[in-house]
Amino acid sequence: xxxxxxxxxxxxxxxxxxxxxxxxxxxxxxxxxxxxxxxxxxxxxxxxxxxxxxxxxxxxxxxxxxxxxxxxxxxxxxxxxxxxxxxxxxxxxxxxxxxxxxxxxxxxxxxxxxxxxxxxxxxxxxxxxxxxxxxxxxxxxxxxxxxxxxxxxxxxxxxxxxxxxxxxxxxxxxxxxxxxxxxxxxxxxxxxxxxxxxxxxxxxxxxxxxxxxxxxxxxxxxxxxxxxxxxxxxxxxxxxxxxxxxxxxxxxxxxxxxxxxxxxxxxxxxxxxxxxxxxxxxxxxxxxxxxxxxxxxxxxxxxxxxxxxxxxxxxxxxxxxxxxxxxxxxxxxxxxxxxxxxxxxxxxxxxxxxxxxxxxxxxxxx
Numbered sequence: 001x002x003x004x005x006x007x008x009x010x011x012x013x014x015x016x017x018x019x020x021x022x023x024x025x026x027x028x029x030x031x032x033x034x035x036x037x038x039x040x041x042x043x044x045x046x047x048x049x050x051x052x053x054x055x056x057x058x059x060x061x062x063x064x065x066x067x068x069x070x071x072x073x074x075x076x077x078x079x080x081x082x083x084x085x086x087x088x089x090x091x092x093x094x095x096x097x098x099x100x101x102x103x104x105x106x107x108x109x110x111x112x113x114x115x116x117x118x119x120x121x122x123x124x125x126x127x128x129x130x131x132x133x134x135x136x137x138x139x140x141x142x143x144x145x146x147x148x149x150x151x152x153x154x155x156x157x158x159x160x161x162x163x164x165x166x167x168x169x170x171x172x173x174x175x176x177x178x179x180x181x182x183x184x185x186x187x188x189x190x191x192x193x194x195x196x197x198x199x200x201x202x203x204x205x206x207x208x209x210x211x212x213x214x215x216x217x218x219x220x221x222x223x224x225x226x227x228x229x230x231x232x233x234x235x236x237x238x239x240x241x242x243x244x245x246x247x248x249x250x251x252x253x254x255x256x257x258x259x260x261x262x263x264x265x266x267x268x269x270x271x272x273x274x275x276x277x278x279x280x281x282x283x284x285x286x287x288x289x290x291x292x293x294x295x296x297x298x299x300x301x302x303x304x305x306x307x308x309x310x311x312x313x314x315x316x317x318x319x320x321x322x323x324x325x326x327x328x329x330x331x332x333x334x335x336x337x338x339x340x341x342x343x344x345x346x347x348x349x350x351x352x353x354x355x356x357x358x359x360x361x362x363x364x365x366x
Contacts (some may be wrong), residue, residue, distance in 0.1 A: 072286025079287070080254040094170055095135045101148070101213040102137065103130040106206045107172060111179055113276030120179040121276045122240075124164060125203050126172055127214060133171035137214070139163065141251055142221035142244050142366060145173055149202040149212040157202050159195035160217035162243040162339075162366070166250075173214055176240060176277070180204065189303045190341030191239055221248060223335060225361035231333040233263040236348045238302075239274045241339030242267055244366045246280045248337065253288045261291070266327070268297040268316060268344070297323055302344075313350030327351065330358040339366035 104127040113121030127147075129135040137145065144160040151157045165174035177200045178186045186192040206212065221244070223230065233252075235245045245265060252258040269275060281294050299316050317324040328334070336358060338348045345365060352358035 068286045069289060072283070072289070075283075076254065076287035080256065093134050095131060096138050097129075097131060097135055099138055099216050101215045102135070104128060104173070104212055104214050105130060106203065106208055106210045106212070108208070109203075113179075114273055115179065115182055116271065116273040117181070119181045121182060121273055122176050123179045123200070124174060124176045125200070126165075126174045127212065128172045129214075136168065136170050137173060137216055139167040139216050140219055140221070141167065142247055143167070143219050144217035145175065145214050146217035147175075147199050147203075147212055147214050149199060149206070151198055151202045152205055157195065157198040159193060159199040161196065161199075162240065163247065164243055167247070176243065178240075186239075190343055220244065220366045221337070221364060223362075223364060225335075225359065227332045227334075227359075227362065229259040229333065230335045231259055231261050232328075232331075232335070233260055234327065234334060234336045234352075235263060235265040236336065236338045236340070236344075237265070237267050238340030238344040239269055240277070241344075241366065242277045242281065244339050245337065246277070246284065249281075249284050249288075249292065253284065253291055263292050264326075264328070265292065265294040266297060266323070267294065268299060268302065268323075270298075270300060270302040272298060295323070295326060314347050314354065316347050317351045317355070324351070324355065327356055329356045330362065334358075334362065336363045337366065338363060 106125065107128040108126045110124045110126075111120035111122070112124070115121045129137075139145070143163070145163050146158065146160040148156055148158040161175040161177065163173065164176040165172065177183075177196065178192055180201075183192055183197050183200070187194065187197055203210075203212070233248075235248070237245045245267075249263060249265075252260050253263070265281065267275070267281065275296060278296070285292055285294060297316075297320070299319065301319065302316060317327070330352070336348075336352055338345045340348075349360075349363060352363060353360060
């Protein structure tokens with residue numbers, strides 16, 4: 001049977017790396033220090049404004065490292081107590097909906113991030129469930145949500161999206177997608193499907209109070225291998241692939257929630273404008289600095305024709321020795337999570353199986 005990663009058999013660790021304004025690689029910094037692995041790009045601060053509730057909570061904020069670490073530890077303790085309390089005293093007033101279509105209304109939208117041309121990078125859509133503020137979708141960790149609506153010609157359109165809100169949040173669901181000005185470009189590189197674009201375009205035409213329907217979508221984060229327990233996660237994400245990674249880390253990192261002792265996150269994007277969800281990962285780091293490591297990688301050739309057609313299968317790693325060296329060889333107990341477009345997944349899997357010795361069964365896709 002497949003192992004669901006939301007079962008208490010896994011533990012995650014994470015460390016965050018902030019971006020340094022240079023094309024060099026910062027190595028060997030303090031545990032609380034953030035590091036960027038940069039390829040072919042002059043990096044600037046990637047701590048861009050992000051939608052807090054969609055990116056995983058309030059941002060760590062500015063201030064001395066020790067203060068942010070202390071605040072993160074307090075939040076981590078509070079989260080652990082909250083989870084323990086919810087396990088002991090389940091809210092019996094919650095209404096868990098059936099695995100079928102649930103009517104919902106568009107409650108709010110919010111643009112955030114910077115696309116580098118004066119516009120927003122992302123748009124968040126929040127839908128209120130018509131069954132009321134105590135209604136909850138029956139979602140597993142990492143499970144997508146599927147929306148159906150009507151386009152401008154009254155034709156039904158349907159697509160699944162990673163969940164941006166917490167799966168246990170009652171009364172509403174939230175998704176984050178590329179802002180209108182970036183959708184064609186993301187579709188061209190596989191970061192957005194034609195079906196997803198049709199649905200979010202329909203969202204834009206709804207207006208606040210417009211109706212749609214939502215239901216649980218594709219399941220991910222299942223492990224069918226034989227190496228147990230899982231003690232280490234290697235997470236690879238491109239752009240909004242950070243959303244399911246954030247979901248996984250938020251539920252696995254708190255004390256006593258899983259068997260994961262260490263997690264490394266490699267967030268690889270083509271440009272600094274693609275890091276709009278950085279605050280969600282930074283917040284997690286300051287909660288769990290001893291468990292987690294995060295590398296923000298900027299590779300301006302990530303989607304170039306030479307990379308996707310003519311270059312070796314793991315070209316992004318071949319261009320960056322530091323990145324390749326930071327990925328640990330596989331050992332029993334290690335599991336890789338890969339979240340992003342197909343071309344990105346292909347590069348990561350080629351490197352993991354070819355250079356790092358990963359058995360295919362020890363790689364989970366989103």
